[in-house]
Amino acid sequence: MTVETRDLTKYYWMGKEKVVALDSVNLKMEEGAFISVVGPSGSGKSTLLNVIGCLDAPTKGEVYLAGWKVDYRNKKSLVRLRRKFVGFVFQTFNLIPALNAVENVEYPMYFNKEGRSKSERRESAMKLLDMVGLEKRANHLPSELSGGELQRIAIARALANDPKLILADEPTGNLDSRTGKSILNLLTRLNNEEGKNIIMVTHDLESAKKMSKIIRILDGRILE
Amino acid sequence: MKELFSLACRQLGRKKLRVFLIVLGIAIGVAAVIGVTSLGEGIRVQAVDQIKASHDLTTIEVSAGVEDGSVTLITDSKLKAIEREEHVLFVAPYVKDSYVAQNNTYLAVKGITSEYRRVQSNLQLEIGDWFDEGKKSNEIVLGYDVAKRLAVVEDLGLGDEFTVKIRLYGEESRLKDKPAVFKIAGILKSAGDEHDNQVFIDIKHAKELDEKDSYDGLFVKVDDPAFAASVRDKIEGLGLTAHSAQDVIDEVNKLMVAITLVLGFFSGISLVVGALMVVNTMIISVYERTKEIGLSKALGASDFDIMKMFLAECVIIGVIGGILGDLLGIGFSVLIDLVGKPFLVSALGGELGAGLQLGSITVVTPGILAAGFAISVVLSIVSGLYPARRAARLNPLDALRQI
Ligand SMILES: Nc1ncnc2c1ncn2[C@@H]1O[C@H](COP(=O)(O)OP(=O)(O)OP(=O)(O)O)[C@@H](O)[C@H]1O
Ligand SMILES: [Mg+2]
Numbered sequence: 001m002t003v004e005t006r007d008l009t010k011y012y013w014m015g016k017e018k019v020v021a022l023d024s025v026n027l028k029m030e031e032g033a034f035i036s037v038v039g040p041s042g043s044g045k046s047t048l049l050n051v052i053g054c055l056d057a058p059t060k061g062e063v064y065l066a067g068w069k070v071d072y073r074n075k076k077s078l079v080r081l082r083r084k085f086v087g088f089v090f091q092t093f094n095l096i097p098a099l100n101a102v103e104n105v106e107y108p109m110y111f112n113k114e115g116r117s118k119s120e121r122r123e124s125a126m127k128l129l130d131m132v133g134l135e136k137r138a139n140h141l142p143s144e145l146s147g148g149e150l151q152r153i154a155i156a157r158a159l160a161n162d163p164k165l166i167l168a169d170e171p172t173g174n175l176d177s178r179t180g181k182s183i184l185n186l187l188t189r190l191n192n193e194e195g196k197n198i199i200m201v202t203h204d205l206e207s208a209k210k211m212s213k214i215i216r217i218l219d220g221r222i223l224e
Numbered sequence: 225m226k227e228l229f230s231l232a233c234r235q236l237g238r239k240k241l242r243v244f245l246i247v248l249g250i251a252i253g254v255a256a257v258i259g260v261t262s263l264g265e266g267i268r269v270q271a272v273d274q275i276k277a278s279h280d281l282t283t284i285e286v287s288a289g290v291e292d293g294s295v296t297l298i299t300d301s302k303l304k305a306i307e308r309e310e311h312v313l314f315v316a317p318y319v320k321d322s323y324v325a326q327n328n329t330y331l332a333v334k335g336i337t338s339e340y341r342r343v344q345s346n347l348q349l350e351i352g353d354w355f356d357e358g359k360k361s362n363e364i365v366l367g368y369d370v371a372k373r374l375a376v377v378e379d380l381g382l383g384d385e386f387t388v389k390i391r392l393y394g395e396e397s398r399l400k401d402k403p404a405v406f407k408i409a410g411i412l413k414s415a416g417d418e419h420d421n422q423v424f425i426d427i428k429h430a431k432e433l434d435e436k437d438s439y440d441g442l443f444v445k446v447d448d449p450a451f452a453a454s455v456r457d458k459i460e461g462l463g464l465t466a467h468s469a470q471d472v473i474d475e476v477n478k479l480m481v482a483i484t485l486v487l488g489f490f491s492g493i494s495l496v497v498g499a500l501m502v503v504n505t506m507i508i509s510v511y512e513r514t515k516e517i518g519l520s521k522a523l524g525a526s527d528f529d530i531m532k533m534f535l536a537e538c539v540i541i542g543v544i545g546g547i548l549g550d551l552l553g554i555g556f557s558v559l560i561d562l563v564g565k566p567f568l569v570s571a572l573g574g575e576l577g578a579g580l581q582l583g584s585i586t587v588v589t590p591g592i593l594a595a596g597f598a599i600s601v602v603l604s605i606v607s608g609l610y611p612a613r614r615a616a617r618l619n620p621l622d623a624l625r626q627i
Contacts, residue, residue, distance in 0.1 A: 050621055053522070055521075055522055055620050055621055055624075056621050075527075076526070079521075079524065079525075079526045082521075082522065082523075082524050083524035088522045088523065090519075090624075094515065094519045094624075096516055096519070097238070098231075098234045098235050098237070098238050099231075099234065107520075107523060108523040108524050110227060110231075111520075111523065111524040111525045111526070111529055112524050118227065157523070160523075161524065
């Protein structure tokens with residue numbers, strides 16, 4: 001899936017003061033690409049991901065997902081796009097504490113059943129857990145798992161509806177460097193083997209350089 | 225749907241104590257309503273049973289119809305029409321008049337048939353015989369009190385003959401007193417009602433003496449109480465007035481249902497407390513799970529999905545509250561019966577109290593339990609609407625950013 005932003009701009013108003021989170025961002029992402037976004041804190045990295053992921057609306061400019069222009073005023077179509085095309089991975093894992101590992105992976109499928117029966121959904125959730133190497137932890141609650149395990153489950157969850165695009169906002173930010181590496185390896189594998197488009201925000205420039213194209217951002221602008 | 229509820233169960237399972245407390249709050253409200261309603265229902269059933277025991281529900285009392293100032297008399301043709309109705313076993317007409325004996329004793333006279341005695345089964349002879357029906361005889365039967373009075377005032381007893389004056393209103397309202405001779409053929413045992421003061425003669429004879437060709441009233445006996453109402457309607461359709469014990473029962477039912485509704489409504493105020501507890505708990509729950517809501521939206525949940533999730537939790541709370549409320553309500557009504565009955569029996573005293581002693585003063589019907597359950601579920605859902613809507617409308621980003 002291609003991703004393209006045109007003149008993407010986002011302001012926040014703090015009282016009368018204008019905060020520029022994104023400033024005319026033009027970005028083109030080819031099918032199956034892996035992009036790492038780096039930049040100082042407050043430069044607009046998360047904002048960029050949220051707008052592309054249809055969680056936030058831009059002040060100006062457009063986003064094209066697979067060539068289709070996103071209509072940010074149409075709430076229903078935003079929900080549909082998030083269901084079908086986007087998988088989110090967060091810095092703080094964000095698993096649902098009431099649900100065990102496999103149920104957490106299954107959770108997004110519940111909103112996007114696509115005619116899959118409960119057992120079919122359970123089966124594909126187990127396959128995803130298997131892929132991230134955690135099939136043995138299927139029945140564990142989040143409170144019983146380590147940070148690295150939680151993030152791998154979160155990645156499996158992001159894949160639940162087989163999205164073309166994975167948006168990962170500092171997925172290794174809360175992990176030690178060794179566990180972080182294993183997460184990066186997992187993402188690389190998804191990119192190489194499954195052909196997923198990945199946009200990742202990271203502060204680990206060294207690791208990111210080895211596996212992806214780097215985009216630097218400062219004060220909401222992309223540095224060439 | 226099943227998954228929605230199993231997910232809701234999981235969420236509720238994480239805060240068992242809190243859920244238990246709201247459920248208990250709702251259940252107590254429901255139980256209060258059930259207890260009070262069962263008391264009203266119990267007293268209604270008791271009252272109706274007492275009426276049924278002392279009244280014959282298969283008998284309909286018919287009198288001349290009065291409508292807009294015009295009177296519809298009970299003529300022979302009307303009588304025949306009623307006799308022909310389905311479910312009518314027999315018809316017992318009567319005529320009434322008052323005659324004056326020699327020493328100015330007024331006699332309330334009723335001309336009757338043997339059917340009349342079948343309806344009024346408390347007319348039992350003390351001595352003597354009933355007159356032969358249809359035969360033109362001057363024999364009469366005296367009620368218990370009349371017999372005593374005639375014995376004292378007129379010095380008359382069984383087998384005696386005496387003359388009475390019958391006052392007739394002739395043409396141009398001229399009065400005409402007509403004499404007639406009667407023979408006392410029998411005397412009744414005390415019936416304990418107005419019959420003790422009446423004198424009975426054969427209906428044909430009475431009509432002749434009175435120069436009447438209509439009846440003053442009649443009793444209609446039907447084969448089954450279930451058809452009394454329809455037969456009564458038919459009789460009223462003829463322009464006549466009809467009453468049955470069912471009228472009294474209907475009145476009692478109407479009154480008791482109204483009283484029960486009012487009491488139920490006020491005891492239902494305790495439900496408001498339960499509802500507020502649900503609102504409060506669900507709002508807290510929305511706050512606690514703000515991040516989870518944002519996450520769900522990021523993972524593809526629509527506003528409606530979120531709303532459904534919260535409402536499903538309310539439904540579960542309502543269902544458990546309803547079941548527990550029904551159980552508590554049954555217990556509550558048993559308690560009212562145990563504690564309240566001795567009090568009511570002594571307060572009412574006499575026959576009424578004795579009647580209560582036998583049965584239970586509370587009755588829990590399936591309808592009451594179903595209503596209690598429904599109240600609990602509906603109340604929980606309604607209380608959950610605002611919190612659920614609030615959850616559904618959260619901005620996913622703001623929600624995700626929460627600590
Ligand atoms: N809801 C908001 N209201 C006001 N200002 C906001 C809001 N969200 C973000 N901003 C501002 O927009 C700018 C970009 O924020 P963003 O979260 O995209 O930065 P970031 O690059 O992800 O930073 P970090 O590396 O710390 O996560 C910041 O200056 C931030 O203060
Ligand atoms: Mg950020």
